[in-house]
Amino acid sequence: MTDTIMIPAADGPKKSSLLVQDARTRKRNAAETRFRIYGMAAIGVGLLFLVFLFTSILRSGLPAFTQTVVEIEFTLTQEQFDTAETKMLKTGEYQNIFVSALTEQLDASGLKVDFDNKAIERIVGKPGGTIRSFFLENPDRIGTPASFELAASSRVDGYLNGRVTRDTLVDSRFLMATDLDLVDALEDAGIIKGAFNWNFVTGKDSGVDNPGGAGLGASVIGSFFMMLVVLFLSLPIGVAASIYLEEFAPKNRWTDLIEVNISNLAAVPSIVFGILGLAVFIQFAGFPQSAPLVGGLVLTLMTLPTIIISTRASLAAVPPSIRDAALGVGASKMQSVFHHVLPLAMPGILTGTIIGLAQALGETAPLLLIGMVGFVAREYPETFVGGFTDANSAMPAQIYTWASRADPGFYEKAWGGIIILLLFLITMNAIAVLLRRRFERRW
């Protein structure tokens, strides 16, 4: 072009050295350095919180995984058995046998402590019943040495874990300061010790006054059946809805409205879904209260928007040239979607689904309203169908229930429950990452 007019500079460009930073560059560099420091500080604060969170969870929760037990071995003679069975208070007699065996072993270790039957009851409850039912079921064991592992009470547990100290202990019908001497002696003799608490992982919930026997197992099963419902309802419905909206639906006011509403649904507080579930599924449809089926239905409603949004995003991320290519060789719209677009969107869809499930797994508020919180999950479901319809609890609901119980023994159970819940969530997220890696394709 020739119509540009060249304006000659008055005295030429100013000469400057590249080796010296001018003021403007210095200012820009300083700003950049400051920004980097802010960023690192932000990440540092985040990491600090994470470390703090994990240490406090582990410190408070790990004791829930150990259980203090009193392990004792003794031989019951036929004579003792016959005598005990003729007594009015049969279990009391067995308890006496237990106490004498305990005393013998303490004496053998050279430890001398005075204690009475009441102290034993405060430490291990009433052992007579357990011993009697064992020998009634296994009469052939009479006369041979049998070993018993009896769970110690939660306060003894707390004493050995450091939660209860001699200074803080207030004498009560649960534990007296003098009992601690006996506990110390038993510990020295190796009779009382810690063991991994399988019952906590696989067991059922106990009543409000027995934190030692409380387990998360039944509510893990409840959560499992809920997740089954969520997976088998929300994945097909969510994916079908997204494919229709993204690939087939005309773009008009109606689909815009639906789109906006789906996005808004994702932001609706979960308790709203809970009260909706209470009204629709329990009060109107008459489904059983506290059932994993109802919990699953409510969580499905909650998870659907998440799945739809992530599925639509991953469908939209498939390059349009793939659709053109499929249509160009004469594939129908549906063939192009199912043969080409969907496989490419699969990693995103699966990731979204698993993240949605993980979210649903940890959700507590909606379960509050359909009666899963506060329900004492004393039984495992007996049948597969029963798993859906029998009243049960779920992991987060169980944790909430424990946290609100008075006995401090439940406090560490709640933390322990959180550890298990987090393990499940971490596993699910790891699966999501693996699936994404596995299915990821380049184009």
Next chain:
Amino acid sequence: MNDMRIVERKVDTNEVKIAAKDVQVYYGDNHAIKDVSVEIEDKTVTAFIGPSGCGKSTFLRCINRMNDTIDVCRVVGDIMIDGEDIYDPKVDPVQLRAKVGMVFQKPNPFPKSIYDNVAYGPKIHGLAKNKADLDNIVENALRRGAIWDEVKDRLHAPGTGLSGGQQQRLCIARAIATEPEVLLMDEPCSALDPIATAQVEELIDDLRKSYSVVIVTHSMQQAARVSQKTAFFHLGHLVEYGETTTIFTNPVDPRTESYITGRIG
């Protein structure tokens, strides 16, 4: 450049394959194609040239109804292939697209193996009776796509792993695997280097023996090299249509002349 030479090739047939009459295309309120009437002959390479945004790609996409996928696009007028109106409500666009193949500007192989890329069309149209038959179709298509020798040892390697030029020839092979009668090419060489371009152009010339080829191109040299007929589009109008030789040496319309000589566009 001796590439500028205009190929003197006699048009073999005068049979009309595609006949468009008074075609109007609207994108919403935008009138993109205005009164285009053109008769495209069989076994001929027809080039659409013109500046960007002149509507040549839009018109090309009307011929196999790819514009149907755009919600706001509306086509008025008649486009006949072998005397049948392709916008007739009875026409299924899927069937039409099997008959009118398309090659796109950017090579777009499916992220599958080379074999699956070519086999996909014949599979969905049920062209192969058995596996051996399908193998044959794939081999033939790849041979006609002038890429067989390069890929015959790695048919099950991903199609996306090929170079750009190979990918584009794979896409051409994929398009001809369904036995189309018309092949539409939307700037097939714009993403390719000169050597790959030469290979594709050679291929186009070869394909002319069996198909009616319509090619949109930005390169006037390319139009001159590969086509027998050329149509010049400008601002949605078909300005001039005729023998390539005539268009490039003796254009009737002053706009065509300006474009050819580089004064507009």
